[in-house]
């Protein structure tokens with residue numbers, strides 16, 4: 026990739042999502058143009074501007090939105106993000122990923138996502154509580170247990186979900202409203218296993234992919250070297266679980282930088298150090314490296330688990346891993362995808378790799394609606410079934426697409442296969458429902 030080409034790369038997440046979608050469409054016959062338009066663009070985007078009383082007595086107006094991308098297979102499902110740089114394009118792309126993710130992992134949801142432009146690091150707990158409650162009041166009946174169901178995302182957590190539930194419940198008294206939001210604290214209807222679900226799901230998915238022989242010479246995680254970008258919920262848990270499953274964690278990073286050790290890092294020790302010092306950087310016995318060096322580290326598997334658009338046209342050629350497991354949403358751009366594909370680097374796409382989170386959210390929703398409480402064994406067993414099936418469906422479809430192209434696999438990627446599976450499932454429901462009046 027020339028420098029000028031990389032300079033021209035479009036890092037708008039929705040533009041990248043559209044590129045992935047358009048690429049997948051080239052493998053699908055017989056979908057009418059009108060349906061394609063309906064499947065890529067969001068069904069509804071709600072903007073709200075609302076005032077919040079700040080601790081110093083001032084009033085500040087905040088801008089929030091909720092994108093309902095598609096509801097053909099079930100209620101919208103997707104997190105709410107609090108971040109200063111959150112944009113409509115980003116939330117729209119993340120909502121589209123949710124539509125495709127819920128379809129490929131086959132749970133009865135569509136896709137949604139929300140965001141409020143704010144910096145939670147600069148807000149007090151009281152201000153965050155008032156902001157969350159007012160945002161939910163402004164959304165009104167746009168969310169609901171059978172219409173659109175939020176969950177945590179970047180800088181929102183169990184406490185935020187508890188406020189969302191309580192506000193909605195106040196507005197809809199006398200009903201079982203627990204299923205309006207997932208990722209709640211355990212004591213108020215949260216599910217066992219939800220906290221670890223994304224990383225646990227990505228471990229199950231990776232193990233199944235390796236079992237299927239997709240990466241030559243790597244049938245299990247035994248002795249496999251792994252680098253992880255991002256040491257939050259998804260990344261730190263993935264490092265721990267992959268380590269427990271036999272892998273060697275050779276490099277990790279967070280927003281302040283990276284560390285590495287070819288002998289292997291102890292993920293729990295790294296986490297304890299991060300909790301104490303605020304960063305993975307500075308761990309005794311580990312060497313310090315930059316964030317870019319973590320991505321380009323000489324390892325077997327790379328797990329980006331931080332932000333979108335991290336592997337781009339300008340650094341894709343430097344990747345040394347044989348397999349990228351996308352725990353983050355959209356960490357590989359469309360141009361980088363092409364470069365990695367030419368290099369023979371496999372990518373287990375986000376809509377499969379990190380779908381464990383929404384799968385266990387679905388389990389939480391079912392438990393809430395049925396007044397049930399499942400034990401951890403049941404949650405993990407059902408999660409494993411779902412992840413294995415999603416990987417099998419993706420690999421099976423990839424095998425068929427490879428045969429349809431030139432037989433040597435140079436055409437289709439695992440992302441193409443996952444998206445084709447998702448799009449066909451959604452399109453088939455659109456047609457069967459005869460959705461046009």
Ligand code: NAD
Pocket residue numbers: 178179180223254255256257258259260278279280281316330331332333352353354379380382383
């Ligand atoms: P988090 O806020 O808990 O952790 C994010 C981590 O990334 C932090 O350690 C932060 O320091 C690090 N980070 C930020 N900028 C970085 C940079 N430039 N380089 C390296 N590290 C950096 O968030 P999370 O919940 O772990 O989510 C991470 C990603 O996984 C997001 O893309 C999210 O959408 C995706 N995801 C999360 C879940 C889930 O259930 N948590 C589910 C599906 C997808």
